[in-house]
Amino acid sequence: MVFVRSLALLLKFLFLYSLFTFTFTTCFPQIQPKCHQYESHALLQFKEGFVINNLASDDLLGYPKTSSWNSSTDCCSWDGIKCHEHTDHVIHIDLSSSQLYGTMDANSSLFRLVHLRVLDLSDNDFNYSQIPSKIGELSQLKHLNLSLSFFSGEIPPQVSQLSKLLSLDLGFRATDNLLQLKLSSLKSIIQNSTKLETLHLSHVTISSTLPDTLTNLTSLKALSLYNSELYGEFPVGVFHLPNLELLDLRYNPNLNGSLPEFQSSSLTRLALDHTGFSGALPVSIGKLNSLVILSIPECHFFGNIPTSLGNLTQLRGIYLDNNKFRGDPSASLANITQLSMLSVAWNEFTIETISWVGKLSSLTSLDISSVNIGSDIPLSFANLTQLELLGATNSNIKGEIPSWIMNLANLAYLSLRSNFLHGKLELDTFLNLKKLVFLDLSFNKLSLYSGKSSSHRTDSQIRVLQLASCNLVEIPTFIRDMPDLEFLMLSNNNMTLLPNWLWKKASLISLLVSHNSLTGEIPPSICNLKSLVTLDLSINNLSGNIPSCLGNFSQSLENIMLKGNKLSGLIPQTYMIGSSLQMIDFNNNNLNNAFHGDIRCSGNMTCTFPKLHIIDLSHNEFSGSFPSEMIQGWKTMKTTNTSQLQYESYSTLNSAGPIHTTQNMFYTFTMSNKGFARVYEKLQNFYSLIAIDISSNKISGEIPHVIGELKGLVLLNLSNNHLIGSIPSSLGNLSNLEALDLSLNSLSGKIPQQLAEITFLEYLNVSFNNLTGPIPQNNQFSTFKDDSFEGNQGLYGDQLLKKCIDHGGPSTSDVDDDDSESFFELDWTVLLIGYGGGLVAGFALGNTYFPQVFEWCRDYLGVSFTLFLNKIFKRH
DSSP states (O other): OHHHHHHHHHHHHHHHHHHHHHHHHHHSOOOOOOOOHHHHHHHHHHHHTOEEOTTSOOOTTOOOGGGGOOTTSOGGGSTTEEEOTTTOOEEEEEOTTOOEESOOOTTOGGGGOTTOSEEEOOSOBOTTOOOOGGGGGOTTOSEEEOTTSOOOEEOOGGGGGOTTOSEEEOOOOSSSOOEEOOHHHHHHHHHHOTTOOEEEOTTEEOOSOOOGGGGGOTTOOEEEOTTOOOEEEOOGGGGGOTTOOEEEOOSEEEEEEOOOOOOSOOOOEEEOTTEEEEEOOOGGGGGOTTOOEEEOOSSEEEEOOOGGGGGOTTOOEEEOOSSEEEEOTHHHHTTOTTOOEEEOOSSEEOOSOOGGGGGOTTOSEEEOTTOOOOSSOOGGGGGOTTOOEEEOTTSOOEEOOOGGGGGOTTOOEEEOOSSEEEEEEEGGGGGGOTTOOEEEOOSSEEEEEOOSOOTTOOOOOOOEEEOTTSOOSSOOGGGGGOTTOOEEEOOSSOOOOOOGGGGGOTTOSEEEOOSSOOOSBOOGGGGGOTTOOEEEOOSSOOEEEOOGGGGTSOSSOOEEEOOSSEEEEEOOOOOOTTOOOOEEEOOSSEEEOOOEEESSOOTTOOOOOTTOOEEEOOSSEEEEEOOHHHHTTOOGGGOOOGGGOOOOOOOOOOOSTTOOOOOOOOOOEEEEETTEEEEESOGGGGTTOOEEEOOSSEEEEEOOGGGGGOTTOSEEEOOSSEEESOOOGGGGGOTTOOEEEOOSSOOEEOOOGGGGGOTTOOEEEOOSSEEEEEOOOSGGGGGOOGGGTTTOTEEESTTSSOOOOOSSSSOGGGOOHHHHHHHHHHHHHHHHHHHHHOHHHHHHHHGGGHHHHHHHHHHHTOHHHHHHHHHHHHHO
């Protein structure tokens, strides 16, 4: 009975308790954690330091996360913010792709949030500000991502204080490396952040060897050092790190190494593009069971492809192009049926048949350029229905273009350039390939026709069309039906006219119609092409004037090439301020092309030309003094780092899924180099050529000393001007200089001894000036002949017939002009004694001074007598 009453009371209590709990939680909800006020204030203060700019982030899905932040709400609920579940401290900030624009303050309030474990500011624009050294105060950080955010300058060594880091990403994507990392800082990061799993330093200038201590990072899963200016030998032990999945060393051409003998590995992606790695692929590469991407183009690998590679059936991408592989790779590659990307281009393969490629039905990208096929395109390729890219340039393909190619509905890129294809082809059939973006049929034996295209079709996706050397006599009308056409190459054909509708194609970026038979005038309507970057109408029969609008109709125009025509009249004098012009070539026309006046900027314009590699103003009528004020702005000429000298090239990228195609515009020009005119066919390949040629003008005044700051100079030609004064000793700082021509001026004084320290100097010409004193007699100067110094009456040295004789007195370099004259007088005395007392005795005494003897005999006794003396000396 007691038990029953107790049980009843217990049930009654439980009922009342549950009712109370329900009522309390319903009427009085639990209070959510609230972030600390000082942290909320710090975040709002950080927000106020930036503006929102939708161009500050590349990610199309990015949005301004900070726009919803305000003081009336709990910061732990703000977009991109997370707080600790117990302490309520802010521990996670993710503002990636938040469209932030502004400068990061060195004392930013962000660094008050000392409990942070994750900081992601990637894909914003911090306006080239430096990464603040206070980053080292965030000692709890495990993940730091500042990639793609336009930070610049030296990465502060305080980053190495973040000993708990698991991932560090400071990478970028650009032609210029903005961040630099000292080797000492890299070593400290490796030493202190021993738990690192991810290290991304792409486009960060390290410019050193890599420390062997990298092999101590046993937790490392991803290492990316793309374009970091590394050199030396790569630590081979990195390949054996037990957890490494991604190794990206691309675009470090001076980084050397070879692939080791592999054991089983977790490596999924290996990228060594454009490095100095060499050797053969080891058979043990077949043990990389997890490998998905093998990318080793533009290296120095050689030998056969090991058949063990065929064991890696999980491979999806293989890039072997531009090496020296040989043999037949079919046994290694034919059975990797899941491959979606394969490039074996530009090697030394000897392939009996390429038909096995048709078995790889999953291929989306195939490049077999330079593979010697020697037959028709195999019918088995018709099975490649997923194909988006087909590159077969210079592959010795014969026969006709098969009709089944038009069934490859996914094809976006097709290059059959430089083969032996023949037959008649209606071009508009390619309009049936709805996804085609890039088409190159150049340099074949095809007979191309416009076809029966309707002018109302506007569904073509073609952006790049190259039909050079295709036996065209007129521009194909189907081009009119390409609304998005950007790059059009019709060079090396037999066309005489360009239709008026061509000047209405506003999408054109590049128009190349050189080496044709075009006649008539260049119509002013060409200036309707507002997007034009490159115009090449060279080597035709065009006449009349250059349209005056050509210099200022577009801010995007970079290259104008009109050489080899019959153009006349004046060169347009109006060029748009802020234009992008990089190259103008009007050679071999009938233009009034004698530029004159000072080399300077007009009015208040500032001419800095920070990316200038070559300035060639030779053979004009320029006058005035050397433009010393401009030199300070020629920043590229001041660098000796070749990796920073590569030219920016115009490229066309398509948007067809994973395919990215690039079309480079190569510049060609002629320039005097070491006394000879040289034609540079592809100037981009000579990006380290830094040159100034202002020869054959009327430049006066002195050579400015600041020219010695242009340490990247390879060629300097100031000859045939009216320069005076001495040769600046600062020219000795030009350690890369290979050719120096100062001839045919009025320079005076001595040749600076510092010039003899330029070890690369191969060509020197200071002839026909007023130079005096001794010629430096060490290093490179001993290789120069007398014609480098002739026409300077006061010069003497071994290179000339005049020599200064050492009689135990001062050395040659110490003798002044007066002393040299006394020595020459002694020479004449010896000669006259010999001449009066008998030839044998006289020349026995005068043999020491025979160069001066020869010169005197030539000048005073005639050439035949000099030849006679020469025979005597040879006989003795």
